[in-house]
Amino acid sequence: MPDNEPYTEHKTPVLLTLLLAMATFMQVLDLTIANVSLPAITGDLGAATSQGAWVITSYAVANAITVPLTGWLADRYGQARMFVIATALFTFASLLCGLSWTLPMLISARVLQGAMAGFMVPLSQALLIGNYPPEKRGMALAIWGMTVVVAPIVGPLLGGWITDNTHWSWIFFINLPIGVIAAFGVWQLLKERETPLRRRPLDRVGMALLVIWVGCLQVLLDKGNELDWLNSNFIMTLAVIVVVSFSLFVVWELTDAHPIVDLELFRHRNFGMSALALSLAYGVFLGTTVIQSLWLQTQMGYTAQWAGYALAPVGIFAVLLAPLIGRGLQHIDPRRFATAAFIVFAVCFFLRTRFTTGTDFATIALPQLLQGVAVAMFFAPLVSINVGGIAPERMASATGTQNFLRTMCGSFGTSLAIAFWTRRETLHRTQLAEHINVYAPQSTLFSSRLEAAGIPADQVHGILDRILSGQANMLATNDVYWLSCALVIALIPVIWLARPPFGPPRPAPAK
Numbered sequence: 001m002p003d004n005e006p007y008t009e010h011k012t013p014v015l016l017t018l019l020l021a022m023a024t025f026m027q028v029l030d031l032t033i034a035n036v037s038l039p040a041i042t043g044d045l046g047a048a049t050s051q052g053a054w055v056i057t058s059y060a061v062a063n064a065i066t067v068p069l070t071g072w073l074a075d076r077y078g079q080a081r082m083f084v085i086a087t088a089l090f091t092f093a094s095l096l097c098g099l100s101w102t103l104p105m106l107i108s109a110r111v112l113q114g115a116m117a118g119f120m121v122p123l124s125q126a127l128l129i130g131n132y133p134p135e136k137r138g139m140a141l142a143i144w145g146m147t148v149v150v151a152p153i154v155g156p157l158l159g160g161w162i163t164d165n166t167h168w169s170w171i172f173f174i175n176l177p178i179g180v181i182a183a184f185g186v187w188q189l190l191k192e193r194e195t196p197l198r199r200r201p202l203d204r205v206g207m208a209l210l211v212i213w214v215g216c217l218q219v220l221l222d223k224g225n226e227l228d229w230l231n232s233n234f235i236m237t238l239a240v241i242v243v244v245s246f247s248l249f250v251v252w253e254l255t256d257a258h259p260i261v262d263l264e265l266f267r268h269r270n271f272g273m274s275a276l277a278l279s280l281a282y283g284v285f286l287g288t289t290v291i292q293s294l295w296l297q298t299q300m301g302y303t304a305q306w307a308g309y310a311l312a313p314v315g316i317f318a319v320l321l322a323p324l325i326g327r328g329l330q331h332i333d334p335r336r337f338a339t340a341a342f343i344v345f346a347v348c349f350f351l352r353t354r355f356t357t358g359t360d361f362a363t364i365a366l367p368q369l370l371q372g373v374a375v376a377m378f379f380a381p382l383v384s385i386n387v388g389g390i391a392p393e394r395m396a397s398a399t400g401t402q403n404f405l406r407t408m409c410g411s412f413g414t415s416l417a418i419a420f421w422t423r424r425e426t427l428h429r430t431q432l433a434e435h436i437n438v439y440a441p442q443s444t445l446f447s448s449r450l451e452a453a454g455i456p457a458d459q460v461h462g463i464l465d466r467i468l469s470g471q472a473n474m475l476a477t478n479d480v481y482w483l484s485c486a487l488v489i490a491l492i493p494v495i496w497l498a499r500p501p502f503g504p505p506r507p508a509p510a511k
Contacts, residue, residue, distance in 0.1 A: 016131060016189050017140050020124040023087050023182035025147040026175050027117035030059065030094075031410075032155030032290075033171050037163045044168065047103040058107045060411040061218045062114030065211055067404035068261045070122045071397030075198040079130065080190035083123040084183045090116035091179025098169035118407070122399040127186075129387065129395060130195065138329030138380055142322040145379025150315045156293050157308025164305060206253050206260035213245040214408065221415035225422050261404065262397045265390070270498045271398060274385040277494045279405040281342065281378070283413025284484050288349070290414050291421050295477050296364070299357070299470055310364050317372030325376050334381035334502055338495045341381070342488045344374035349485035353478045357470050385495075388502040417480060424479045429472035436464060 034041070034055055041047075041055060073082050093113035100106035128140045162170045220238040227235050253259040266272040289311065296302040296310055325337060348367040355364070383402075390398045450460045 013132060013136070013140070015185070017128065017143055019182050019185040019189070020128060021143055021147045022178055023083075023120055023186070024124045024144060025151050026178045026182070027090060027120045028147065028151035029155050029158070030113065030117065030172075030175070031063070032151070033159040034059075037159045037168045037171055040163045040168045041106070042103070045101070045103045045106065054107050055103075055110055057218060057222055057411075059110045059114035059117070060407070061215055062111045063118045064218075064404060064408040064411060065214055066115045066118030067122060067400055067407055068210060069207070070119050070126075070400030070403075071262065071394075072200060072202060072258075072260065073119065074123060074126065074195065074400075075200055078194040078197055079123055079126055080186065080194050082119060083127060084187045086116045086119035086123065087179055087183040087186070090120060091176055091183065094172045094175035094179065098172035100169075118404075121407075122403040125383070125399045125403070126395050127190065129399075131190070131193065138384060139323060139326030141383050142326030142329070142376070142380040145383065146318050146322040146376070150318050150375070154308075154312070154315070156304060157312055160304030160308050164303075200258045203253075203256055203258055203260040206249065206256060209245050209249040209252060210260060213242050213249055216245070217242045218411060218415070221412055221419065225419040261401055262394070265394070265398055265401055268389050270385050270388040270502065271390065271402075273494050273498045274382045275402050275405050277338070277491045278379075278382040278386065278402065279409040280413075281345070281488060281491055282406050283409035283416075284487050285345070285378075286410040287413040287417030288352075288480060288484050291417050291477065291480050292352075294418075294421075295473065299473050299477075300359075310361060311368055313365050313369040314372045314375060316369060318375040319372075321373060321376035322380070325380055329380060329384055333500075334384045335495050335498060337377040337381035338385070339492055341374040341377035342492050342495075344370065344377070345488045346485045348374065349481045349488070352481040353485070355474065355478065355481075357474050382495075385498050385502045388498070388500075420483070421476050421480050424476035425473050428475040429468060432468055432472055436468065 038055065070082075077085070090113055093109050093116060096109035097106055097113060100109055125141075125144060128144055129137055132140050158174075159171050162168070162174075216238045220235055220242060224232075224235055229235055230239070250263070253261050253263045266275075293307050293311060296307040297304060302310065328337070348371040351367040351370075386402055387395065387398060450463060455463070
């Protein structure tokens with residue numbers, strides 16, 4: 001669509017929105033669907049569990065690294081064409097993942113899959129914005145945002161069910177029909193409405209520096225807890241590389257004529273504030289989701305499938321309220337919606353700080369149900385703020401940068417949440433263990449009662465150890481939610497640093 005034409009709605013906006021949402025849902029789903037299948041994958045391929053973690057990390061790192069290339073490729077080949085190519089290659093990579101018979105082959109296919117996924121989300125967002133008039137974008141973005149947030153919840157549930165009932169390869173094969181339909185449908189709808197092409201030189205130095213600091217930081221976060229952080233020479237070396245390469249990256253991008261990441265976008269207050277709030281909040285959201293899934297499966301005796309059932313209620317209100325929020329954005333300040341979302345998130349995290357080792361399913365599911373309200377008010381308002389003041393020709397670059405930050409924070413947030421959770425569990429275990437000895441009346445009485453019931457002394461020690469581990473893990477989980485509650489509350493003032501107008505500027509009609 002030429003820059004000097006007014007925005008016009010596509011003739012079949014509902015179908016276009018559904019196709020773009022399908023593709024987005026598919027690629028976001030693959031961020032989490034393999035989590036619960038890792039034991040089956042590594043066992044089938046004869047690999048160690050620690051090696052299997054690269055099935056997740058390789059996808060996330062490739063995803064984050066390729067996102068900033070979106071603007072350059074969209075200018076060179078067109079937004080619609082690039083989206084179709086990325087979706088088709090993502091689908092092909094999914095086929096390769098399912099057919100993999102060795103772990104290196106699977107990781108290689110996951111790298112290709114993650115790289116193509118990095119293009120799909122920002123392009124789908126840019127295509128929605130470019131094919132809807134300003135007054136209807138809120139609705140479209142609400143539906144799009146719903147898929148981005150609900151997919152990580154569906155992933156563990158679907159992955160657990162598939163792994164338990166068929167074969168792990170089907171977590172990748174299910175992408176094939178969705179990818180084919182989405183790629184073919186979007187091309188048929190948008191091939192006559194391609195965006196103008198522009199040729200810009202590729203920032204190879206910036207791209208190389210980006211790969212180095214993002215890749216090294218992800219490895220540092222994934223391996224830091226296992227290698228005892230700064231007590232490891234390997235982690236120290238990675239930390240130095242990250243600091244140096246990131247510093248060079250920032251300087252280079254600010255001075256290069258055609259940067260791979262347009263840091264000048266952060267001169268727009270609305271873009272900077274909303275990108276910060278959106279990225280950090282998404283990192284908190286995804287990190288707490290993974291922690292809750294791990295806690296349920298490792299401490300509460302839930303299977304992967306039942307853990308998915310406990311997490312799934314978040315999608316109910318997210319689906320029901322998204323259209324209403326989309327309409328409301330036409331009349332209500334999006335900062336109010338975003339503030340309400342963060343308050344509801346904080347309430348949900350607070351409710352989870354009250355969890356105990358005896359908490360039942362309904363109590364666990366209730367905050368998830370309430371969190372769906374926050375999810376519905378989360379993405380669309382912040383994206384509306386994010387694109388405020390961004391010129392149409394920079395829209396693909398802006399959405400690419402925003403999604404790079406969100407994806408990166410989601411990946412880093414998950415790693416940091418797990419590291420914090422593990423360290424707090426160790427701390428609480430040490431503190432609780434100080435109260436279990438022959439001089440502690442309560443532990444002595446408890447041990448005596450077990451022995452009086454006919455339980456051998458060595459088994460008594462095992463029971464005490466399991467109780468100690470469960471309580472320490474529960475306290476660590478509570479700590480994660482306390483910290484998450486504080487973080488989302490702290491982000492509320494950031495939202496209000498943005499200033500109207502919040503819609504993208506509308507190009508002047510041709511004279």
